[in-house]
Amino acid sequence: MGTFLLDARDLDALIQAIRSQGHQVVGPTLRDGAIVYDELHAAADLPHGWTDEQEKGTYRVLKRDDGAYFGYAAGPHSWKKFLQLPRRPVWQAQKSDSGVQILEIQEAVPNLAFIGVRSCELHAIAIQDRVFIGDQYANDSYAKRRANLFTVAVNCTSAASTCFCLSMDTGPQVTLPSDLAMTEVLEGDEHYFLISGGSEQGERILQQLPVQPASEHQVALGNRAIDHASEQMAEGPRNFDSSDMKALLYRNFESPAWDLVADRCLSCANCTMACPTCFCSTVEDSTDLSGEHAERWERWDSCFTGDFSYITGGSVRADTRSRYRQWMTHKLATWQDQFGSSGCVGCGRCIAWCPVGIDITEEVTRIREMEKQ
């Protein structure tokens, strides 16, 4: 136990040690002008020396003037795409002379290892755990993928302008359990990771790495780097008090603010796709041309579509006002009654990836202001 020092030049040893345990390692990598999550084979696959610049409706990657491996914030992908697959077969059915047979599809589940999980993202995974495996019924596909998951968490040392985990109490410092937790430190010519184990499996990996105990000074430098991210958010425009979200939104189902946001919202569903906690799905049933073989697939869905709330007589949420209201009040308020926590982790993805630049923190402020009028 304790905090160890891993030289940045030895980062690949960590990835190889995890791979040698039979894990498929996934993590951030630069592709198509964005930092996305995909399979990593070596430390060289990480976005070494890259950062991002984010604002409402804006995301750009930029070269850094140092060689940081984790010097960026949340990108367009979230880990949910590995745990709750965007599209998966659920069952297949066969019709024959002897009747119908339905067979569950047993998928081969990889032993996943996530490298570079930020604090907000650990919270997002914990939130999805409560949805998919925390109640009466379990989602078997999610449960299997989650069961063998190995996580290497990384503390954030800088924040994008869209970040507001400080307001949601979900970061930037990693506080939830992970197998390993790291802080990247760049100080003068020195470049290293402070690393500590959070599980037996993590400790086992740690023992295979060329590490040495970190000094008090080095640990202090790591903490200072995390404080830097907190300060950026505290001074930024998106810092707000989220303690009364449920009461505020429960009082304001008929706020005129919903009409104002509906005038801008395209109901495109981007925010729900980018959100690391949005869990809604739908199913697609089909047959082949013979009509004797049928399949059911599950895929991500969004409360911003018209079909989503369709019942006999039409969609319950026929307009954008009701759909945005559903999404935001669910995320920040009704989620608390359903699962005991907010559904928002403050990652800022919905802000950056909204094509018209709608900002959930601004909408909270607008509702609060309009209530006073």
Place this chain on the structure above:
Amino acid sequence: MIPTLFRIDRRYEEHAGTFTLQLNPPLGSDTTGFRPGQFNMLYAFGAGEVPISISGSPSDKNGLVHTFRTHGLVTLALARLGEGDSIGVRGPFGDGWPLEQIAGKDLLIVAGGLGLAPLRPVIYGVMEGILGQRKATLFYGARRPQEMLYRNEMSSWREKMELELSVDHAVAGWQGRVGVVTGPLAAVEIDVANSVVFLCGPEIMMRFCIRVLEEKGVPLSSIYLSMERNMKCATGHCGHCQWGPNFICKDGPVFCYGSVSRWFNIRAL
């Protein structure tokens, strides 16, 4: 969770486009138990699943009974199935009617159209004398006399309960009321402290019935209603049936109005 295959033992058309199916599980398995007010997901091969309430008697060992109206692709596919065909069943799901609230009280069952289907298991409870209610009354409204469900059973129901039937459009020979179901409900005297009301029908009908009941002084906590929303999984995972903080599939479909009145009165929630 994959569907269990049941066999359609009986199929009949209640009226044009509305069907009742009696289903039995594969030989040797007994998976027909349910609580009144619960629903199953019914799967038509290749077409998809729909949530349909269970409309038979929990004590009837002759299989699961479902009544549905054809509206979309799946219900049309279900309607095309015949006796002897296979149908997929997942369930039963959800919270049903609070039968334990009935003993010693007057029971008012208020149904509109197809809304009688999830309430018929309660009526069977009255018929079997297992609910312990004082007086039972069924208020049932339908568009036309021929669209009233389960007409051939109503004469036997009259032996144990009062029936107040109303239709929107009468035909020659109709002897009940003409108009919406709120009429007979408003006309009846209710012992408000000792009554329990079960409501199921279109939301607009339930809304006006609740208004009548509130005016009469029935406590909101004595009114129960069954809600409908789009549903894909029935297990609280797909998100479609959310209604404020409630998931209709697992927290409902039956709710105490006193607990959900604020959500019931928000439009397009």
